[in-house]
Amino acid sequence: MSSIAMPLPDAGLLAAKDRIVRALTEALPPETVIFDPAETRAYECDALTAYRCPPLAVVLPRSTEEVATAMRLCHAAGVKVVPRGAGTSLAGGALPTADSVIIGVARLNRILETDFDNRFVRVETGVTNLSVTGAIVADGFFYAPDPSSQLACTIAGNIANNSGGAHCLRYGVTANNLLGVRMVMADGEIVELGGPYLEPEGLDLLGLVCGSEGQLGIVTEATLRILPSPEGARPVLIGFDNAEVAGECVARIIRSGVLPVAIEYMDRICIEAVEAFTHAGYPMCEALLIVEVEGAEAEIAEQLATVEQIARGLDPVEFRLSRGAEEAALIWKGRKSAFGAMGQINDYMCLDGTVPVSALPATLRRIGELSKAHGLDVANVFHAGDGNMHPLILYDANTPGDQDRAEVLGAEILRVCVEAGGCLTGEHGVGIEKRELMHEQFAAADLEIQMQVKDVFDPGWLLNPAKVFPLDASAPRRDPKAGERA
Amino acid sequence: MTDMATRPGDEAELAVTIRDAAASGTPLFIRGGGTRTVAAPIPDNARHVSLAGLSGIRIYDPGALTLVAAAGTPMHEIDALLASENQSLPFEPMDHRAILGTNGAPTIGGAVATNASGPRRVAAGACRDHLLGVRFVDGSGQIIRSGGRVMKNVTGLDLGKLLCGAGGTLGVLTEVALKVLPAPRLGTTLSYPDRDRSAAVTLFCDALRTPFEISGAAWRDGTAHLRIEGSDTQVAYRRERLLARFGAAEVIEGAAHADLWRGFRDVTHFAGPGDLWRIVARPTDAPAICAALRDRLGAATSLDWGGGLIWAAGPDLAPSAVQNCLTGAKGHARRLRPPAGAAPVAETTAPRVAAVSRALKDRFDPAHILNPRLAAM
Numbered sequence: 001m002s003s004i005a006m007p008l009p010d011a012g013l014l015a016a017k018d019r020i021v022r023a024l025t026e027a028l029p030p031e032t033v034i035f036d037p038a039e040t041r042a043y044e045c046d047a048l049t050a051y052r053c054p055p056l057a058v059v060l061p062r063s064t065e066e067v068a069t070a071m072r073l074c075h076a077a078g079v080k081v082v083p084r085g086a087g088t089s090l091a092g093g094a095l096p097t098a099d100s101v102i103i104g105v106a107r108l109n110r111i112l113e114t115d116f117d118n119r120f121v122r123v124e125t126g127v128t129n130l131s132v133t134g135a136i137v138a139d140g141f142f143y144a145p146d147p148s149s150q151l152a153c154t155i156a157g158n159i160a161n162n163s164g165g166a167h168c169l170r171y172g173v174t175a176n177n178l179l180g181v182r183m184v185m186a187d188g189e190i191v192e193l194g195g196p197y198l199e200p201e202g203l204d205l206l207g208l209v210c211g212s213e214g215q216l217g218i219v220t221e222a223t224l225r226i227l228p229s230p231e232g233a234r235p236v237l238i239g240f241d242n243a244e245v246a247g248e249c250v251a252r253i254i255r256s257g258v259l260p261v262a263i264e265y266m267d268r269i270c271i272e273a274v275e276a277f278t279h280a281g282y283p284m285c286e287a288l289l290i291v292e293v294e295g296a297e298a299e300i301a302e303q304l305a306t307v308e309q310i311a312r313g314l315d316p317v318e319f320r321l322s323r324g325a326e327e328a329a330l331i332w333k334g335r336k337s338a339f340g341a342m343g344q345i346n347d348y349m350c351l352d353g354t355v356p357v358s359a360l361p362a363t364l365r366r367i368g369e370l371s372k373a374h375g376l377d378v379a380n381v382f383h384a385g386d387g388n389m390h391p392l393i394l395y396d397a398n399t400p401g402d403q404d405r406a407e408v409l410g411a412e413i414l415r416v417c418v419e420a421g422g423c424l425t426g427e428h429g430v431g432i433e434k435r436e437l438m439h440e441q442f443a444a445a446d447l448e449i450q451m452q453v454k455d456v457f458d459p460g461w462l463l464n465p466a467k468v469f470p471l472d473a474s475a476p477r478r479d480p481k482a483g484e485r486a
Numbered sequence: 487m488t489d490m491a492t493r494p495g496d497e498a499e500l501a502v503t504i505r506d507a508a509a510s511g512t513p514l515f516i517r518g519g520g521t522r523t524v525a526a527p528i529p530d531n532a533r534h535v536s537l538a539g540l541s542g543i544r545i546y547d548p549g550a551l552t553l554v555a556a557a558g559t560p561m562h563e564i565d566a567l568l569a570s571e572n573q574s575l576p577f578e579p580m581d582h583r584a585i586l587g588t589n590g591a592p593t594i595g596g597a598v599a600t601n602a603s604g605p606r607r608v609a610a611g612a613c614r615d616h617l618l619g620v621r622f623v624d625g626s627g628q629i630i631r632s633g634g635r636v637m638k639n640v641t642g643l644d645l646g647k648l649l650c651g652a653g654g655t656l657g658v659l660t661e662v663a664l665k666v667l668p669a670p671r672l673g674t675t676l677s678y679p680d681r682d683r684s685a686a687v688t689l690f691c692d693a694l695r696t697p698f699e700i701s702g703a704a705w706r707d708g709t710a711h712l713r714i715e716g717s718d719t720q721v722a723y724r725r726e727r728l729l730a731r732f733g734a735a736e737v738i739e740g741a742a743h744a745d746l747w748r749g750f751r752d753v754t755h756f757a758g759p760g761d762l763w764r765i766v767a768r769p770t771d772a773p774a775i776c777a778a779l780r781d782r783l784g785a786a787t788s789l790d791w792g793g794g795l796i797w798a799a800g801p802d803l804a805p806s807a808v809q810n811c812l813t814g815a816k817g818h819a820r821r822l823r824p825p826a827g828a829a830p831v832a833e834t835t836a837p838r839v840a841a842v843s844r845a846l847k848d849r850f851d852p853a854h855i856l857n858p859r860l861a862a863m
């Protein structure tokens with residue numbers, strides 16, 4: 001049983017399925033349109049798997065122009081469109097409704113241009129995150145945002161969710177590495193925003209589109225800033241027997257003037273799961289930090305000396321330098337498999353609340369208290385350098401009512417994050433999951449003007465409706481006739 | 487128009503001022519320190535609104551690298567506080583006083599409203615990249631909040647990015663939250679004389695693809711400059727490697743180094759009257775654009791951002807003529823300093839993008855009262 005509501009499908013559109021599919025198959029190469037229920041089932045959910053619903057049809061175009069054709073037809077027929085990349089969203093952002101058509105960019109997967117002089121690549125947005133770096137690494141470059149899902153997730157999804165990764169403390173999130181997009185508007189017109197230069201022209205519509213969760217258009221091409229690979233990188237592992245001291249260590253490192261590329265945090269539950277899964281050799285303790293710095297040998301040594309001095313001043317149970325690539329890989333191996341390891345021992349719900357770094361210790365304490373009060377374990381593994389927490393609420397999907405209890409606890413934890421000066425989601429997006437909690441973070445006027453921005457791009461509210469904005473707030477726009485009927 | 491500026495004491499008073507102005511159709515010219523505005527005739531019924539009353543640093547959390555300040559806070563207050571913790575605004579906001587011939591104290595709200603980003607843009611990102619959240623009053627007098635004060639946030643649409651660089655035409659910023667960074671301990675310049683623009687851009691492209699974190703790549707008067715910053719160890723190492731790679735250079739340190747980059751940041755070499763254009767382009771297009779500007783219009787040019795930013799000055803650089811110099815190139819141009827009596831000119835955008843921008847203006851400022859001259863740009 002799941003508790004997040006979705007609007008009822010439009011019976012008229014469901015009845016018109018044959019007509020809609022015919023229009024699509026007539027205008028597009030037939031192999032790009034999927035409508036057999038046996039096949040559309042593969043698109044019924046994203047990584048928030050508790051919520052499923054097959055769409056009316058799925059279109060997988062091979063060019064921006066085909067996306068535009070599909071979009072134009074849906075617009076003319078008043079059909080809702082759900083944009084989709086690889087479907088790894090954890091927030092239900094790519095979840096279809098029964099009366100919607102999915103337009104997926106999976107087949108738009110070409111690298112169009114690499115320009116090392118001007119330091120950008122231009123790609124179709126269905127390329128995976130990792131393949132962007134893969135295409136340029138031999139030339140000494142990389143694409144910085146590195147979500148843990150990078151093997152699967154697409155640049156399209158990264159742009160929609162403004163995705164981050166372990167290294168964004170230093171290199172920023174997707175928005176900071178995105179120079180331009182080609183985008184199909186809700187009515188099918190193709191626009192370009194920004195380009196292979198450092199500032200978009202006019203109003204920063206590019207910045208608005210990044211992180212808009214498919215609300216404003218379908219992004220089909222992206223110009224991405226690429227960076228020269230560092231000469232070297234080295235992680236250290238620091239263990240503490242107290243979560244608050246670990247939090248203090250993070251703040252002190254940042255304050256010292258060293259800017260590590262990553263500071264990752266894991267708690268005991270997580271360490272135990274990871275050890276059982278990967279045997280990374282982590283020390284058993286309350287809180288473990290992985291701190292990574294970059295540069296040439298001498299630069300790394302200098303930064304690590306500062307980190308070590310700070311850590312030792314806080315009495316760690318372990319301070320482990322990595323000597324050589326193998327030890328470094330082992331330190332990261334555990335962290336990188338943390339989500340998989342947790343999945344082995346339990347069902348979990350992954351939150352994404354973000355708090356100011358200075359509020360980490362207090363927030364961790366509150367989460368511990370709430371976990372006890374609700375009788376559900378919570379594991380913590382997250383990007384500590386930027387306060388982006390990922391509390392994992394452990395529950396049993398087969399126990400009736402357990403998921404509901406997890407969702408209630410999740411909402412409580414996110415409220416704590418907002419109260420601490422943080423936000424509901426740092427990198428996963430609002431989707432359907434946190435939609436109703438938007439009232440916690442924003443006043444009515446704040447939400448109203450955001451919805452007015454959507455009005456400008458998508459007056460009919462056909463693009464990914466029933467996401468991001470609380471259902472009651474968006475109802476008059478999604479279904480203008482509902483008021484009259486009532 | 488009355489010369490006296492309205493000076494609201496807080497956000498709520500500002501909201502009332504704007505609501506009244508919207509009702510009466512009174513144009514409002516928003517002034518932070520008044521250093522980033524072009525002196526030009528404005529309508530008789532217009533009023534100035536000063537943000538001097540909305541001043542002060544609200545939160546400074548060095549361990550979280552965040553600063554929250556009221557929009558009217560003078561930059562020098564912010565710089566001084568950050569310096570006390572060896573931190574700074576990484577985007578090195580430009581001070582517009584030299585090129586616009588203005589007085590007063592630049593404010594943080596003005597820096598954000600103009601997305602003011604200096605030479606370090608090429609390494610650290612622009613102002614908009616460090617903007618974590620905003621509070622603002624829209625053109626109907628509503629108080630709005632977007633973003634927050636944490637470094638990662640996808641909770642709703644990012645209106646801060648939209649307002650950053652919009653020149654106060656969509657809303658009046660009242661509070662901004664910014665990401666700050668440790669200030670570089672040391673900086674050094676490697677100067678390569680006798681380089682024309684093409685040779686300079688080639689050097690910049692080559693230098694910027696090394697891992698040595700060039701934090702400034704700028705050219706003027708025949709000399710190309712590379713800036714390196716960091717700890718003593720880092721600067722010494724990078725300097726040695728760059729010299730080995732690109733040949734002997736004049737090394738500039740200390741106050742001369744700081745002055746040089748302050749000069750590039752504020753474009754002091756193009757102070758004074760006359761047209762001044764700011765052109766953002768693909769770096770490898772810069773030499774051809776500059777050649778066209780010189781040959782056809784007699785413009786003087788300098789380069790920043792490794793060639794990605796061109797400043798062009800001249801007595802008479804008409805918009806259509808400047809546009810023509812960009813034909814075939816990737817980039818766009820904005821007239822920052824118009825000749826006396828004329829208005830600034832914004833970048834041209836594609837028709838649909840322009841239509842979307844106008845529609846956003848209609849939503850954020852339905853009565854079109856906020857900074858109308860800029861809004862017509």
Ligand SMILES: Cc1cc2nc3c(=O)[nH]c(=O)nc-3n(C[C@H](O)[C@H](O)[C@H](O)COP(=O)(O)OP(=O)(O)OC[C@H]3O[C@@H](n4cnc5c(N)ncnc54)[C@H](O)[C@@H]3O)c2cc1C
Binds near residue numbers: 085162339
């Ligand atoms: C194991 C795991 C680990 C993860 N780790 C991270 C992490 O470290 N950091 C992080 O940030 N995220 C992480 N994520 C979340 C997820 O991978 C990212 O949000 C990713 O960017 C989604 O990409 P996708 O291609 O799968 O997009 P989808 O899930 O298909 O879609 C995501 C959103 O984008 C919209 N969208 C898709 N394509 C387009 C388009 N062309 N135009 C406009 N909108 C579009 C969709 O409608 C939806 O709202 C993780 C997920 C998993 C399952």
